[in-house]
Amino acid sequence: MVTLPPIIANWFAQRGWQVRDHQLAMIDAAARGRHALLTAPTGAGKTLAGFLPTLADLATTAHEGLHTLYISPLKALAVDVQRNLINPIAEMGLAITVETRTGDTPSDRKARQKVRPPQILLTTPESLAILLSAAEAATMMAGVKRVIIDEIHAFGTTKRGDQLSLCLARLQRLAPAMQRVGLSATIADPESWAGWLAPDADVTQVEIVRAQGGAAPDIDILVIDDRIPWGGHNGRWAARAVMRRIETARLAIVFVNTRAVAELVFRDLWAENDQALPIGIHHGSLAPEARRKVEAAMAAGRLRAIVATASLDLGLDWGDVDLVIQMGAPKGASRLLQRTGRANHRMDEASHCLIVPGNRFEYLEAFAARDAVAVGELDPDGFRPGALDVLAQHVIGCAAAGPFHPDALYNEVKGAAPYAGLTRDTFDAVLNYAATGGYALKAYERYQRLITMPDGRLRLRSAALARVWRMNSGTIVEAVAMNIVFGTGKPGRGGRRLGQVEEYFAGQLLVGDSFMFAGQVLEVTGFDGADVHVRLGRGNPKVPVYAGGRMPMTTRLAMRVRGLMNTPARWPEMPGDVREWLAIQARVSRLPGLDDVLVETFERDGRWYLIAYGFAGHPAHQTLGMLITQRMERAGLKPLGFVASDYAMACWSLDPIDDPRPLFDPTVLEDELAAWLAASPFLRRAFREVAIIGGLIERTQPGVVKTGKAMSVSSDLIYDVLRRHEPDHLLLAAAWTDARGKLTDIDRLAALLERAHAQLTHMRLDRVSPLAVPSLLTIGRERVGESADSALLLEAEALIAEAMRTD
Incomplete structure (x- = not known):
């Protein structure tokens, strides 16, 4: 024993x-x-x-x-x-x-x-x-x-x-x-x-x-007066009620899904913080010193709540946390369970979580996620072959440690699970790229990184390459950022670094502009190279927007949402307005089935709308919108635009769509997407990322940090050269793999089209349906603009009244 x-x-x-x-x-x-x-x-x-x-x-x-x-x-x-x-x-x-x-x-x-x-x-x-x-x-x-x-x-x-x-x-x-x-x-x-x-x-x-045993988590969904909003996706509508829950907790973590929403939610909670409780904010763009300060304050019990992104949702043991609040839908049962576990870090006592859905679809998603956690159904993991840009980076890292023999390194690499099936031909192609940059680039000295020694081993051409590699290694490619410096108010006079915002956002700022960061309103006082100098400000601030970070709803959770919609016996457990929403939808149109794709078409204000309820996640619906509008253009239907969510894709046009089925034809998907990706910014963006990871483009050199514009110019130039002279280049193939998966989610889109081909249910309506309202509200917001609040409110009220008529 x-x-x-x-x-x-x-x-x-x-x-x-x-x-x-x-x-x-x-x-x-x-x-x-x-x-x-x-x-x-x-x-x-x-x-x-x-x-x-x-x-x-x-x-x-x-x-x-x-x-x-x-x-x-x-x-x-x-x-x-x-x-x-x-x-x-x-x-x-x-x-x-x-x-x-x-x-x-x-x-x-x-x-x-x-x-x-x-x-x-x-x-x-x-x-x-x-x-x-x-x-x-x-x-x-x-x-x-x-x-x-x-x-x-x-x-x-x-x-x-x-x-x-x-x-x-x-x-x-x-x-x-x-x-x-x-x-x-x-x-x-x-x-x-x-x-x-x-x-x-x-x-x-x-x-x-x-491990056996353990108390089941206690997960609640916030509902106020039996009402859930029509639109939105981050739960900010409930800031007052959330603050009241925080007041009753010893220590709460308020999880959000993106850094931009973290800033917004922190501001909303602070506005409702009548007792002036100490609240912190934590996300990956804050300076390390700021993050450590918040972590130390939380561990010492000096905070009552902290607004955080995924930067705090893994494994941290804050013993006094007794409440987790998830603002917006969790997007997956595993993520919900992981975040819930941050509360009451004891196996034999229940962890408490409150989900604050942003809208009615998100209420169903929260309900479905709670069901999944209750029965122990977690989201499956999709293993895939190892990325070749990562392998290329690893090869240079091995050379930085000392000379290596290709045969020995190949055998070693095959001992890594994602590369167990790596063929010698593919490995040699990666090795050739790491050594010379490939056929189209080998004439350039800057890409000559490895030299073959007399005994057959490979070594780095110079020690300086090892230093540059260490400065640029890693697989997380963040957008180029600028530093937020607080203190003197004037460039060139030092100051305290608060963190970073992405360069494209900082490029829109002028001296005197205000923006939200680190839970404060900051005013721009000047610019100095990569630094944005700020002081405390006021007024109506902008909110930094960060690329990436949006998490699509998982496939398994999407199936549970569809199942709830098709199980009226569960509806009495839901708020009154959600029950009414589903019931009127079933009466004036129909609900999406478990196996079909529901497509609604109707005319409103001189425009024709098509809403496809695919439940395939935002990336797949975004790509579907691109595909459908291109097909509509070729058919002469005069498409005007589209919007996408985790649940649906909505597009609108000048001409009606009599039969949507040809628009969902799966047979030519690959050829169309290949042509579309080649002409779209998606493939260039994916190439920029794999070129950075694969060491073709350096983000940082000794004493120099490249601007986003400089990196984009370099990346686009190399991309065009390779497309012309070496279309089968290793990194072009890696970029296609990334664009196909991460950026466009083509596998889920293909499954959606196959489902539509097998069973597409087309409902021709004489007005907007209840399920279509969230999509049209998004269209309305884009068309009317953020500043036209009164016009937007009037339009929303008319839209909702039209959709919920029962005649």
Whole structure:
């Protein structure tokens, strides 16, 4: 029977705690030399379970140098784990050193860690990749016994996961006996994740540990006077009611889905904060100092609420949080469960969450997500082959650590799960690109990065290339940003850095303009290179808009929403206006079925409208809108525009659409989309990202940070050259893969068209339907403009009255 070392067992006993079965199972797996994947609900002590074998080993056996690597998806989580790990180590009286290494770590500490590392190092995939590119990596990593990957579900299906998997393969070569450990509360298929975690291991060498028990979460949906709004998507309509809930909580986290909404919600809550409770804001564009200040205040109990994006939704253990509020729909059952778990971080007590839907469709989505969590139905993970731009970056990183032989690196790379099926021809193509830039670019000296040595090994052409690689490595491509500097009010006189806004937003600002940032209204006082200087302002501020970050509703959750609409027996559980909305829709048109695609057409104010209810997510509907309007143009129907949401696509034209079925023909989809993508900004945008990740374009060079305009010009120039002279270039293929998946979600669109081809239900209506109102309100807002509030309100009232007539 597995037992804890006395020094650790006594620590548990002194606190009146009992070691849980899954924690003992993790120690047992480590003792038997097996990799382990732990799935456990929030509050079950997952992180401690992951570290217990390390603590037990270091408590009984001397170990010089690095023993355990802990990989976190968030810098904040690494810092939080360090804080929660150091205290138990100190209380046990163990002489174990623990440090973090992220992008926020001072350079002198990073340099010292290479030659004198701690026994436990907490880091991120990006920092680990840079560490492995150092000449000292082989010596530093040789004694590593364990690597712990926390919140493993945040990695596997992304380019960050590709990068991490390649790093794990390299680590395994440097430390062959290293054990791999994965931790998560929200993976639907542990067996598949075990294969991702340790692809080279026999299935019997990976222990899947499932924690048993745990209280079910308590999830409520906010409804005020039985009413839910028609439009909107972020729950801001309920700011007063949300503030009243915060007043009754010890500590609340208010989650939103984007950074722009975080600023808006913070402002709305502060306006309703009659008791002047201390409230913070946390998102990825704030300066590291600002984020750490908020995290420390929260950990110390000096805040009553914090408005946060995904920057705080993974693994953080704030013990006093007793309420999570989700503003807007969660977009997936797994995400809802993950965020709910931030409240009441104890396994045997329920976590409390309040969802604030932004509109009636989002109410159904929130209802469906709560149902899914109640029955333990999580969103499946879509594994895919590893990205070639990430592999190209990894190749240069390996060369930065020292010369390598192609055969050895190929065998190593195939030990990473996403690249297990990589052919030698494809690997050689990546190697050729990394070495020369490819056929069309090899004449340019700047792309000559690798040199073949007499013994067949490859090395970097110069040491300067390694430095540039480290400055630009990583798979998260943010838009070019400008610094927000507060203090003196004048350029050239220093100041305190608050964070960053994207360059295209800053380019629209003038001296004297006001905008929201870090929960404050700031006034622009001047510009100095990449700095926007500000002071406190007032008035009606603009809100920074950030590219990306919009999360589509998952396929499984969409099916549940359709199921609710087609189950009238569940309608009595819903607010009165939602019941009425669905009932009148069923009377004047029909509700979308479980297997069909409902398309409504009607005329209003001299324009003809088509609404397709695909429930395929915003990216797929956005692409559908592009496709449908192009087909309408060719048919002479004079399309005027379209809008998309997670639930529907609406387009409008000057001429009526008698039969929409040909517009949804799936047979020529690939050819049409290939031509459309080639002419659209999507492929250029995707190419810019893969060119940055693949090292073709450098965001930063020593002493120089490129502007967004400069990077766009460079990217577009290279894109045009490759399209003309090397259309099968590795990065063009990678850009097409990205545009097809991430930007346009073509797979979900193709499934939608196939469903429409099999069963399209066309309803010709004499007026707008209740389900169409949210889409037309969006069209109205775009047409009328944000400033014309009274006109917009009158139009909305007339539209709703028309839709809800029962005659």
